[in-house]
Amino acid sequence: MRVLLSTYGTRGDVEPLVALSVRLRALGAEVRMCAPPDEEFARRLAGLGVQLVPVGPPVKELMRGATLPSAADLARYRDEMVARQFEIFPAAADGCDVLVAAGLAQIAARSVAEAAGIRYVYASYSAVNLPSPHHRPPPRPGWPESQAHDNRTLWELDAQNVNAQFREPLNGHRASLGLSPVDNVRDHVVTDRPWLAADPVLGPWLETPGIDVVQTGAWTLPDERPLPADLVAFLEAGTPPVYVGFGSMHPSQDTARSALEVIRAQGHRALVSRGWADLDLVDGRDDCFAIGEHNQQLLFCELAAVVHHGGAGTTTTAARAGVPQVVVPPQLSDMPYWAGQVADLGIGAAHDGPSPTTESLSVAVKTALAPETRARARALGARIRTDGAAVAAGLLLDGLG
The missing domain is CATH 3.40.50.2000 (Glycogen Phosphorylase B;)
Structure with a gap:
């Protein structure tokens, strides 16, 4: 055949x-x-x-x-x-x-x-x-x-x-x-x-x-790649971080910086995926770590929450890992749909509106980090095929x- x-x-x-x-x-x-x-x-x-x-x-x-x-x-x-x-x-x-x-x-x-x-x-x-x-x-x-x-x-x-x-x-x-x-x-x-x-x-x-x-x-497919040693060291050095990554999308640097500011303000460390936009948010502080291509299946299980663009693959991988999500979708293709699914299922928050601000992201991240959101995300993750x-x-x- x-x-x-x-x-x-x-x-x-x-x-x-x-x-x-x-x-x-x-x-x-x-x-x-x-x-x-x-x-x-x-x-x-x-x-x-x-x-x-x-x-x-x-x-x-x-x-x-x-x-x-x-x-x-x-x-x-x-x-x-x-x-x-x-x-x-x-x-x-x-x-x-x-x-x-x-x-x-x-x-x-x-x-x-x-x-x-x-x-x-x-x-x-x-x-x-x-x-x-x-x-x-x-x-x-x-x-x-x-x-x-x-x-x-x-x-x-x-x-x-x-x-x-x-x-x-x-x-x-x-x-x-x-x-x-x-x-x-x-x-x-x-x-x-x-x-x-x-x-x-x-x-x-x-x-x-x-x-x-x-x-x-x-x-x-199952991803069998191990995480890099420096990433493992960052994960082990403190509490689970919040991931920020937008895949192939090119968000404004202001959007990414606002997300980082919100994560820090709520007492969490941050993990930034550079992606195709080559996000550069590392400012010398030890509570933020930048990564390139990585095994999302393994990494997402170690996180407090995932902030992303709403691609089908990222949404599914995060859901399977049982980690809460904050979806900040561009008005493009299926990304607003996946944002809506995450919000409707109660496994995270969908950022509402085309221009994220520190204030609007703060509400979304707070929702995702709530204990009841994590409980729903874990329960749904066990049902993903x-x-x-x-x-x-x-x-x-x-x-x-």
Whole structure:
């Protein structure tokens, strides 16, 4: 069996497919992956024996600035990505039995699978990315925002925005492949039976007519890496610290400094993850320690709380560790959704509003550090599943048997 996996995005988009690829290979499947050509992804896949088929520009370059590209630049990037996918995917899919596309930028995948006569599966990492009257569509930068409040109306407008960007180029490529045109691009990509690679306790799917979602659980792997000796020494030198990290996001230095100030004011030490923003908050005091790439699964179990951006992977890892969370989400993709889940489940706090201040962060951190919040976080952590990637791999290969 040969499987082609495809995604485009940051580490939070790539790592779930890494987990799936490992489980597939353990079952005897051959795997290749279309992903951004960033060096860290290339190293990661090479170390696992998974062939990388690079697609698009390095995503770290696109995320370099503190603000998103303009609407015009985003439209151009999206058009270029569709063209590149139709150039690269057919050869990548050659000899494969199934194509699994994950994330929001996979416009060409289903058409290429259809032309090749192979199975196609679409996977989402968050329920909010799948159309349902139970939630609003996620924020999509560069596209018009609606003032409507009805979720059904908002999803209809979302489909119109996707069509305005992609329908004409998609149908042009489909015509060249001898395929019939698509009317609703979003629903074409998502299908009426998508997979949801999210934990059913942390991010459940609510039944919705017209869409039959298969929720597998989050796609993760055990991380066996030890923590660096200097980090272990810091952890052992005092009480559990509060972690501050924003992954691939670029928060303002003011936001990060405000978080550090709040943590110290509430009597806690701080652990700062530099991330893609290369946060530099260390000021010589021994109550703050900065780290680079690290084993979150192991580290989060040693912390008082985790302050982060609301990525699906970080939210799930913190929840599994049973540690309270403070989510400070940019208005982007699924991050506001995960912030809402953390708050609704009572396992932390969601910062409300686009511009965090010392005062607003202080309230959120105080909520997360309350004993009752920690108790709820620990109880929920014991219920988080760890078999999502294995479940998905089994479903894929059973479907090809």
